Amino acid sequence: MIGTTGTAPAGPARRRALVIGGGLAGMLAAAALRGAVEEVLVVEGDELPDGPLPRRGLPQARHAHMFWSGGVHAAEAVLPGITDRWLAAGANRIPIPTGMVALSAQGWFRRWGRETHFVLGCSRDLLDSVVRDHVLAPGGVTVLSRTRVEGLTGSASRVTGVRVRGLDGRERAVEADFVVDASGRASRTPRHLERLGVRPAPERSLDLGLVYATRVFRAPEGAAGFPIVSVQSDPRSGRPGQSASILPVEDGRWIVTQTGTRAGEPSGDAEDFAAFPRGLRHPVVGEILSGLEPLTDVSLSRSTRNTRRYFERVRDWPERFVVLGDALAAFNPLYGHGMSVAAQTAAVLRGAVDAHGVEAPGLARRVQRAMAKPVDAAWELAMGQDVFYPEARGGGPSLKDRVLARYVDRLVRTSCGRFSMVEDLSDVTSLQAPLTTLVRPRVLLGAVRGPQYPPLDGPPLTARELAVVHGGGAAG
Structure with missing residues (x-):
């Protein structure tokens, strides 16, 4: 158990920052604040595990999580050395596009011969535990576990702490000089702010009714360095x-x-799990799975609504309070952007408090506005696809959505046969560059020219990879 206690740490009065939520976003926020205050208190409803183990409040952790290089770089800025720690713990650094076999809505991506970006491949349990250990080991951060935040204290102009309820059922106030909500999709910040008299933020939501099913398999012999394999859907089909x-x-x-x-x-x-991928636009995933040994049962998840809260538009945003991670914007997990955006928003917080301190007037509002930039990039990418699925609830595509979608389709089709487009498009999808990158002259010219090479007629697996899949080990 980590930092399990029923009371806030005692001692002389000193500056304290408080983070609501002990997941990845919360731990990165704690790391971002650690150098700016004497004490960081993380309030978490779960009992956080020791090591890479599941926790009750994160059921979606069982599913595949791709941590794009844009997010990894941001996490590194907040926690120097964290990438090496992930790799030492067993995570895979998977080069993109060389380490990915993917069927997009516009065709198969080529693997080319050169890396432009990368993905960190590991379980969510491992990823979170490495961050947790790194943040908590040096001291200065304490976890108040199995404790629920019932509300914010202060006024509409300034947040001064939170009200919490522990296992004993009693409610009490915990004061703080700065408060961050990183409590995830279940955040109750809109309700808490309403009680303080803060005007509500605009909000948009889109529900696809998306269901995730996941199973873990033992990799075949000789599979070290095997690529990510993905068959994507076509939102406009x-x-x-x-x-x-x-x-x-x-x-x-x-x-x-x-x-x-x-x-x-x-x-x-289990039988449906084996059959499902064979009925997709290409059966490659089902074919690869046919000879693998399952290590777990099938896990299902349904909490995948896209939600964007525009807190940066609240004119009289309270001092000393910031919202980040999924509490600010929750994305369809299919695109692998949630963790990267959480890291990037934590990096924004780190830069601001390092430069100005937590007590600077107007800091919270400036930080909230700055966080909107990485959030908007991921949001536009997700909504530009998801809004076209049949039976999506939350409004149909706007004219802007349709124009952007047609343009992105053209870019993706071009990237399947032109390497320069792969670089530019991956800069955006990996969240290493803003969405405006896609309207630079070089990108526009590439889109006009179209693909340099004809489309592939099947998955670009190497002879060695095919041998691994078909039981030939590393031969081939």
Whole structure:
């Protein structure tokens, strides 16, 4: 157990920052604040595990999580050395596009011969535990676990702490000089702010009815360095969105995740799990799975609504309070952007408090506005696809959505046959560059020219990879 206690740390009065939520976003926020105050208190409803183990409040952790290089770089800025710690713990550094076999809505991506970006491949349990250990080991951060935040204290002009309820059922106030909400999708910040008299923020939500089904398999012999394999759906086909992916993770395991929108959902049945990927736009994932040994049952998750809260638009935003991570914007996990955005928003917080301190007037509002930039990039990418799925609830595509979608389709089709477009498009999808990158002259010219090479007619697996899949080990 980590820092399990029923009371806040005692001692002389000193500056304290408080973080609501002890997940990845919360721990990165704690790390961002650690040098700016004498004490950081993380309030968490769960009992945080020792080591890379599941926790009750994060059921979606069982599914494949891709941590894009844009997010990894941001996490490194907040926690120097964290990338090496992940790799030492068993995470895979998977080069993109060389380490990815993916069927996009516009065709198969080529693997080319040169890395432009990368993905960190590991279980969410391992990723979180390494960050937790790194943040808590040096001291200065304390976890108040199995404790629920019931509300904020202060006024509409300034937040001064939180009200918490522990296992004893009693409610009490915990004061803080700065408060961050990193409590995730279940955040109650809109309600808490309303009670303080803060005007509500605009909000947009889109629900695809998306269901995730995941099973972990033992990787075949000789599979070290095997690529990510992904068959994506086509949002504009008029059919439910169905996809499947294989993510190589630590300890010689592969996480296989399948997704489906309304009327196309996967089930928790083992036989259905084997059959589902064979019915996709290409059966490659199902074919690869046919000879693998399952290590777990099928896990299902349904909490995948896209939600964006525009706190940066609240004119009289209270001092000393910031919202980040999924509490600010929760994305369809299919795109792998949630963790990267959490890291990038934590990096924004780190830069601001390092430069100005937590007590600077107007800091919270400036930080909230700055966080909108990485959030908007991921949001536009997700909504530009998801709004087209049939039976999506939350409004149909706007004219802007349609124009952007047609343009992105053109870029993706071009990137399947032109390397320069791969670089530019991956800069954006990996969240290493803003969405405006896609309208630079070089990108516009590439889109006009179109693909340099004809489309591939099948998955670009190497002879060695095919031998591994078909039981030939590393031969081939």
